Amino acid sequence: MSKTIGIITGSLRKNSFSGSIADYVKSNAPAGYTFKLIDIGSLPLYNQDYDEKEIKEYTDFRNEVKALDAILFITPEHNRSIPAALKNALDIGSRPYGHNIWSGKPGAIISQSPGAIGGFGANHHLRQVLAFLNILTLAQPEAYMGAYHTLIDEKGVLSNEGTKEFLNKFLAAFAAWIEKTAS
Ligand code: FNR
Numbered sequence: 001m002s003k004t005i006g007i008i009t010g011s012l013r014k015n016s017f018s019g020s021i022a023d024y025v026k027s028n029a030p031a032g033y034t035f036k037l038i039d040i041g042s043l044p045l046y047n048q049d050y051d052e053k054e055i056k057e058y059t060d061f062r063n064e065v066k067a068l069d070a071i072l073f074i075t076p077e078h079n080r081s082i083p084a085a086l087k088n089a090l091d092i093g094s095r096p097y098g099h100n101i102w103s104g105k106p107g108a109i110i111s112q113s114p115g116a117i118g119g120f121g122a123n124h125h126l127r128q129v130l131a132f133l134n135i136l137t138l139a140q141p142e143a144y145m146g147a148y149h150t151l152i153d154e155k156g157v158l159s160n161e162g163t164k165e166f167l168n169k170f171l172a173a174f175a176a177w178i179e180k181t182a183s
Pocket of ligand 1: 078
């Protein structure tokens, strides 16, 4: 049976660069894996008062993540950190206290930017949060997609061959990491 890797993108906008990378990843899954997009755009802002309530969006999201074998984060950088929507989703999954749905799941990060450093700040802020949440994050290879706007065609589809090759290697390394952490 194939394993399911959830894709969580830090961007909510239509036709996003993060979505463009997600599209490539989905159609180039390593053998034995399928990718599933997890929507975080409809999650209400986290509020600790909700820990004692049944918030349908939270429950559905938590159940969806619990069922995943691994998680791939694809994110832009917002003001040298991760977008608020992504932090919101991470916080919702971490609570109520003692019910951290992320714990023990293998994860990996791809950051992108039109800028030169490929979302380095977001990538490493995200690593800090994932370490605390006990997501077993792939260390190498790192994936910083700089000048992403130059790597796509006029429809936003990833067209740079070197980047595709890199992503294929990255996904193979992630699949090997998932197998290793499962044993
Ligand atoms: C940005 N952008 C940006 N880029 C960057 O390299 N470093 C940064 O700190 C920021 N900060 C920032 C803040 C806010 C509020 C926005 C909206 C944008 C540019 C941003 O990285 C670029 O828009 C994304 O790469 C687009 O990704 P998506 O949304 O298409 O996936």
